[in-house]
Amino acid sequence: xxxxxxxxxxxxxxxxxxxxxxxxxxxxxxxxxxxxxxxxxxxxxxxxxxxxxxxxxxxxxxxxxxxxxxxxxxxxxxxxxxxxxxxxxxxxxxxxxxxxxxxxxxxxxxxxxxxxxxxxxxxxxxxxxxxxxxxxxxxxxxxxxxxxxxxxxxxxxxxxxxxxxxxxxxxxxxxxxxxxxxxxxxxxxxxxxxxxxxxxxxxxxxxxxxxxxxxxxxxxxxxxxxxxxxxxxxxxxxxxxxxxxxxxxxxxxxxxxxxxxxxxxxxxxxxxxxxxxxxxxxxxxxxxxxxxxxxxxxxxxxxxxxxxxxxxxxxxxxxxxxxxxxx
Amino acid sequence: xxxxxxxxxxxxxxxxxxxxxxxxxxxxxxxxxxxxxxxxxxxxxxxxxxxxxxxxxxxxxxxxxxxxxxxxxxxxxxxxxxxxxxxxxxxxxxxxxxxxxxxxxxxxxxxxxxxxxxxxxxxxxxxxxxxxxxxxxxxxxxxxxxxxxxxxxxxxxxxxxxxxxxxxxxxxxxxxxxxxxxxxxxxxxxxxxxxxxxxxxxxxxxxxxxxx
Amino acid sequence: xxxxxxxxxxxxxxxxxxxxxxxxxxxxxxxxxxxxxxxxxxxxxxxxxxxxxxxxxxxxxxxxxxxxxxxxxxxxxxxxxxxxxxxxxxxxxxxxxxxxxxxxxxxxxxxxxxxxxxxxxxxxxxxxxxxxxxxxxxxxxxxxxxxxxxxxxxxxxxxxxxxxxxxxxxxxxxxxxxxxxxxxxxxxxxxxxxxxxxxxxxxxxxxxxxxxxxxxxxxxxxxxxxxxxxxxxxxxxxxxxxxxxxxxxxxxxxxxxxxxxxxxxxxxxxxxxxxxxxxxxxxxxxxxxxxxxxxxxxxxxxxxxxxxxxxxxxxxxxxxxxxxxxxxxxxxxxxxxxxxxxxxxxxxxxxxxxxxxxxxxxxxxxxxxxxxxxxxxxxxxxxxxxxxxxxxxxxxxxxxxxxxxxxxxxxxxxxxxxxxxxxxxxxxxxxxxxxxxxxxxxxxxxxxxxxxxx
Ligand code: NA
Ligand code: NA
Numbered sequence: 001x002x003x004x005x006x007x008x009x010x011x012x013x014x015x016x017x018x019x020x021x022x023x024x025x026x027x028x029x030x031x032x033x034x035x036x037x038x039x040x041x042x043x044x045x046x047x048x049x050x051x052x053x054x055x056x057x058x059x060x061x062x063x064x065x066x067x068x069x070x071x072x073x074x075x076x077x078x079x080x081x082x083x084x085x086x087x088x089x090x091x092x093x094x095x096x097x098x099x100x101x102x103x104x105x106x107x108x109x110x111x112x113x114x115x116x117x118x119x120x121x122x123x124x125x126x127x128x129x130x131x132x133x134x135x136x137x138x139x140x141x142x143x144x145x146x147x148x149x150x151x152x153x154x155x156x157x158x159x160x161x162x163x164x165x166x167x168x169x170x171x172x173x174x175x176x177x178x179x180x181x182x183x184x185x186x187x188x189x190x191x192x193x194x195x196x197x198x199x200x201x202x203x204x205x206x207x208x209x210x211x212x213x214x215x216x217x218x219x220x221x222x223x224x225x226x227x228x229x230x231x232x233x234x235x236x237x238x239x240x241x242x243x244x245x246x247x248x249x250x251x252x253x254x255x256x257x258x259x260x261x262x263x264x265x266x267x268x269x270x271x272x273x274x275x276x277x278x279x280x281x282x283x284x285x286x287x288x289x290x291x292x293x294x295x296x297x298x299x300x301x302x303x304x305x306x307x308x309x310x311x312x313x314x315x316x317x318x319x320x321x322x323x324x325x326x327x
Numbered sequence: 328x329x330x331x332x333x334x335x336x337x338x339x340x341x342x343x344x345x346x347x348x349x350x351x352x353x354x355x356x357x358x359x360x361x362x363x364x365x366x367x368x369x370x371x372x373x374x375x376x377x378x379x380x381x382x383x384x385x386x387x388x389x390x391x392x393x394x395x396x397x398x399x400x401x402x403x404x405x406x407x408x409x410x411x412x413x414x415x416x417x418x419x420x421x422x423x424x425x426x427x428x429x430x431x432x433x434x435x436x437x438x439x440x441x442x443x444x445x446x447x448x449x450x451x452x453x454x455x456x457x458x459x460x461x462x463x464x465x466x467x468x469x470x471x472x473x474x475x476x477x478x479x480x481x482x483x484x485x486x487x488x489x490x491x492x493x494x495x496x497x498x499x500x501x502x503x504x505x506x507x508x509x510x511x512x513x514x515x516x517x518x519x520x521x522x523x524x525x526x527x528x529x530x531x532x533x534x535x536x537x538x539x
Numbered sequence: 540x541x542x543x544x545x546x547x548x549x550x551x552x553x554x555x556x557x558x559x560x561x562x563x564x565x566x567x568x569x570x571x572x573x574x575x576x577x578x579x580x581x582x583x584x585x586x587x588x589x590x591x592x593x594x595x596x597x598x599x600x601x602x603x604x605x606x607x608x609x610x611x612x613x614x615x616x617x618x619x620x621x622x623x624x625x626x627x628x629x630x631x632x633x634x635x636x637x638x639x640x641x642x643x644x645x646x647x648x649x650x651x652x653x654x655x656x657x658x659x660x661x662x663x664x665x666x667x668x669x670x671x672x673x674x675x676x677x678x679x680x681x682x683x684x685x686x687x688x689x690x691x692x693x694x695x696x697x698x699x700x701x702x703x704x705x706x707x708x709x710x711x712x713x714x715x716x717x718x719x720x721x722x723x724x725x726x727x728x729x730x731x732x733x734x735x736x737x738x739x740x741x742x743x744x745x746x747x748x749x750x751x752x753x754x755x756x757x758x759x760x761x762x763x764x765x766x767x768x769x770x771x772x773x774x775x776x777x778x779x780x781x782x783x784x785x786x787x788x789x790x791x792x793x794x795x796x797x798x799x800x801x802x803x804x805x806x807x808x809x810x811x812x813x814x815x816x817x818x819x820x821x822x823x824x825x826x827x828x829x830x831x832x833x834x835x836x837x838x839x840x841x842x843x844x845x846x847x848x849x850x851x852x853x854x855x856x857x858x859x860x861x862x863x864x865x866x867x868x869x870x871x872x873x874x875x876x877x878x879x880x881x882x883x884x885x886x887x888x889x890x891x892x893x894x895x896x897x898x899x900x901x902x903x904x905x906x907x908x909x910x911x912x913x914x915x916x917x918x919x920x921x922x923x924x925x926x927x928x929x930x931x932x933x934x935x936x937x938x939x940x941x942x943x944x945x946x947x948x949x950x951x952x953x954x955x956x957x958x959x960x961x962x963x964x965x966x967x968x969x970x971x972x973x974x975x976x977x978x979x980x981x982x983x984x985x986x987x988x989x990x991x992x993x
Contacts, residue, residue, distance in 0.1 A: 004591060006591065006596050040591060042858075043910070045607070046858060046863070046906075047596065047600065047855065047858065048600055048603050048604070049603060049604065049606070049607030049610070051482065051607075051610070052603040052606065052607070055470075055473070055603065056600060056603055059469075059595075060595060061595040061596055061599045061600055061603075062595075062596050062600075070482075071482055072482070073482045073484070074479050074480040074481050074482040074486075074490065075474075075477050075479050076477075114477055115473075115476065115477060146398035147398075148394055148398065148400050149400075152483070153483075153484070154484060156402070156483065156484065156485065157484040157485060160485055164400075165394060165398050165399055165400030165401075166400055166402060166485060167394070167400040167401070167402060167405060175727065175729075177799075177802055180796065180797060180798070180799035181799030182394075182799045182800070182801065182802055183400075198725075289484075373834070373837060373838075373841075374830070374834055374837075376837060377830070377833035377834045377836065377837040378830075378833060380618060380619075380622050380811070380833050380836050380837070381829075381833065383615065383618070383619065383808065384619065384622070384808050384811045384812050384815070386808075387615075387619070387805050387807075387808025387809070387811075387812075388808060388809065388812050390805065391795070391800060391801045391805050391808070391809060395800045395801075405612060408612070408615050408808075409609070409610065409611065409612050409614075409615050412614075412615040412618055412619075413609040413610075415618060415837060415840070416618060416837065416840045416841050416844045417609070417844075419837035419838065419840065419841035420841050420844070420845055420848075422837065422838070422841070423837070423838045423841035423842055423845065426838065428838045428839075428841070428842055429563035429564070429565055429566070429841075429842050429845055430563060430564050430565070430842050430846070431561045431562065431563050431564065432558050432559060432561060432564065435559055435560075435561060436560070436561025437561075439561075444561070447560045447561060447562055448562070451560065451562035451563075451566065451567075451570070454570065454574075455557070455562060455566050455567060455569065455570025455571075455573070455574075456562075456563075456566040456569070456570060458570065458573045459566065459569030459570050459572065459573050459849070459852065460569075462573060462598050462601070463569075463601050463602065463605070463848075463852075466598075466599060466601055466602045467601075467602045467605075470602040470603070470606070493609065494606065497602070497605065497606065497609060
């Protein structure tokens with residue numbers, strides 16, 4: 001049968017890499033299937049509030065959705081491992097694990113175990129976020145003590161353990177809060193997106209590396225019944241389009257970020273590195289947090305161990321094969 | 328002609344609630360025994376929930392002082408704010424229906440006879456309000472249940488757990504509006520058909536008592 | 540005409556007609572959504588209409604959408620600003636301000652009107668709701684102006700129009716609501732507050748200009764009172780003392796945002812706390828006053844949020860029936876060019892303002908037109924401020940003009956509805972002139988947000 005999918009998205013489709021793949025997939029599916037799959041994109045909040053995309057797809061209220069699944073951490077504790085992990089893999093390492101290391105299957109099982117009736121398809125990935133925008137430079141671990149920072153997800157928990165004052169204020173209030181000093185720092189996304197929010201106008205330090213989010217993955221969630229009812233050719237087309245969107249999204253971010261960052265630097269933004277010894281401590285605390293989460297949820301534990309297992313051998317390759325960036 | 332403080336400026340103290348009395352032209356329905364009983368419960372809930380505004384004010388001040396003076400930001404406090412504020416207005420919805428404070432466009436309404444107004448009220452309750460509330464509750468119950476089943480928590484690791492509580496309050500608040508609507512329906516049928524037995528005509532005076 | 544367009548027009552018509560029955564607005568919105576869900580489903584299921592419409596993705600999504608409203612952190616500001624307005628009213632601070640200021644401006648022709656406007660602007664900077672300021676200004680000023688033989692229309696129009704500045708000059712629940720619906724960083728609550736500031740002051744200045752010029756042309760509109768105390772230092776001192784609490788509250792709310800102490804949302808709580816302290820300091824706070832103020836807050840917040848609930852159902856059904864596309868195509872298809880589109884939208888909002896309240900217009904129309912405006916490349920702050928000015932005007936336009944209702948309620952009996960209508964006409968014209976000025980000189984709205992954050 002012909003498929004007609006309403007697809008609410010979590011990010012505006014004008015956001016490079018983060019939202020743009022959704023629009024591309026929708027168009028591509030309609031064109032490539034010669035109309036046998038029609039997808040209509042609904043911008044954030046137009047149909048379903050972004051945080052309820054999983055729920056409404058699973059309930060069959062909409063056939064599909066496109067989201068950063070980390071938003072569902074409160075319902076499915078394991079999703080951060082599939083969405084963005086502090087001190088996690090580089091994007092290409094992540095897709096290595098996802099496509100070949102059993103990640104895709106683990107994700108389906110994770111949703112299934114929590115009673116959600118969805119088929120999840122990796123459908124976009126972007127490279128590192130920045131470690132955020134700061135009023136002051138970070139030189140030692142002590143600089144986090146009492147720092148008022150907006151930080152989402154597991155990374156926020158890590159900073160809280162280090163004595164930071166972590167908040168989750170809404171995206172729309174960040175710029176002003178940062179400007180007025182209501183907060184000292186915020187993380188958001190990668191340079192091409194942060195630029196749209198104008199953080200470079202209000203603070204001088206854009207710190208790197210994005211330890212809390214080396215990759216950010218988006219998925220197309222499809223209602224399970226809808227997926228089961230699709231023909232093999234329709235399924236193949238969805239899989240192929242999403243795989244292509246993953247490549248295109250990554251490409252778009254990589255293509256744009258450098259130029260944006262260079263522009264920031266020209267305007268006097270310090271794109272500094274967080275010192276290595278600070279990163280080491282952050283990594284140690286991250287480990288603690290991840291183990292705590294693994295102890296709380298069986299699916300988290302399984303996915304975490306699977307990733308660790310893969311990284312053991314991947315590290316041998318990763319450390320040797322790539323040219324150092326400063327060469 | 329002189330201006331004297333005593334005469335012209337000693338107006339009674341202006342009050343916003345005065346304006347509301349004037350803005351909302353209440354249809355003066357009789358009440359019934361059941362309605363009286365239901366309304367008193369809903370009013371009690373609404374008035375009780377009103378105290379949450381003091382609590383929310385306190386939590387905001389606590390959050391602001393904590394962050395600014397003591398450098399203690401808290402995702403938890405931020406979530407407590409909208410949990411309490413949400414509970415406040417959700418539980419106030421039925422109470423507001425009881426005191427008939429929901430805004431009406433009464434350009435024509437106020438010129439119609441009480442009987443016409445009651446017919447509009449009857450049809451509106453039956454074909455607009457109750458179907459809307461019915462569908463909403465029908466969808467809200469499974470929504471709250473699924474949150475409870477999976478033990479939903481905040482998406483922020485440092486946030487509040489037990490999301491199902493507020494989702495249940497949401498469903499409950501709509502159920503309460505249904506009760507308020509049914510109570511009002513009885514008052515309308517009491518006026519139009521004398522069934523159930525009408526008790527008294529609400530005058531603006533005792534209405535005001537109810538409201539404050 | 541396409542089926543979608545027929546359905547969209549049908550839905551708005553249903554809403555409009557049912558609205559005139561006088562059944563509560565919120566439930567008319569919700570009920571209309573249910574009726575058109577039924578029509579949509581029948582059209583698709585039984586008549587094979589080629590629509591992307593079904594129950595689950597329209598009415599079925601109501602809990603998720605309502606939860607999105609409950610979950611919104613910024614909307615906490617709404618009940619808080621209401622609470623603050625009601626407490627301020629209870630504190631009697633404004634009453635004192637009026638008494639002292641009359642002595643300062645009373646000797647000028649039109650001086651009472653100027654007093655009302657100055658106080659109105661100060662009040663506007665503390666409260667975000669209209670009911671409080673219109674009632675307050677009306678009760679405080681109309682008896683004085685009547686006694687001094689001011690023209691009834693002139694007097695009542697001034698009090699009424701000035702009262703509506705509260706919704707434009709920050710803080711304002713209308714701007715909070717708009718930022719929430721727009722949900723884009725370039726038009727945050729802070730941006731809109733800054734953006735509305737100068738247009739609000741400009742309007743205040745234009746009102747003052749009118750209050751001074753009209754009596755020059757028509758002296759009998761505002762006779763100069765006889766036997767008033769001469770302006771002395773002690774009068775100035777009285778005014779200064781009376782201004783102090785209001786100034787402190789303005790400082791508390793806007794200052795806490797600027798000093799980086801609080802976000803705009805939190806500032807609403809700071810304001811509520813401040814007003815509570817003022818009422819306490821004035822010795823007007825007791826358990827009875829507090830509990831009735833709290834109950835009033837609940838009822839006001841509940842009636843506004845109820846409209847949210849109805850509107851969210853209405854919007855999702857309208858969207859399901861293709862409403863977004865129909866309206867977007869209609870607007871983009873207008874043969875006037877981009878600026879013509881803006882003017883058309885604003886004109887439509889002005890017309891809608893005769894019949895609808897700001898809440899419905901903000902909730903239903905703003906999200907429909909904002910993407911079009913953005914697509915045309917306009918500054919969203921500029922557009923939203925003009926949108927807000929149109930809505931502020933809607934309070935003054937009959938038949939559904941809430942400021943008119945409020946003022947009628949507190950006006951002395953000799954002031955007739957016709958006096959009110961006659962009195963607000965010049966102010967509606969001033970509103971339109973101000974709107975034209977902001978349209979031609981966007982910097983009035985966009986300059987402050989741009990420098991505030993540099
Ligand atoms: Na205001
Ligand atoms: Na109007």
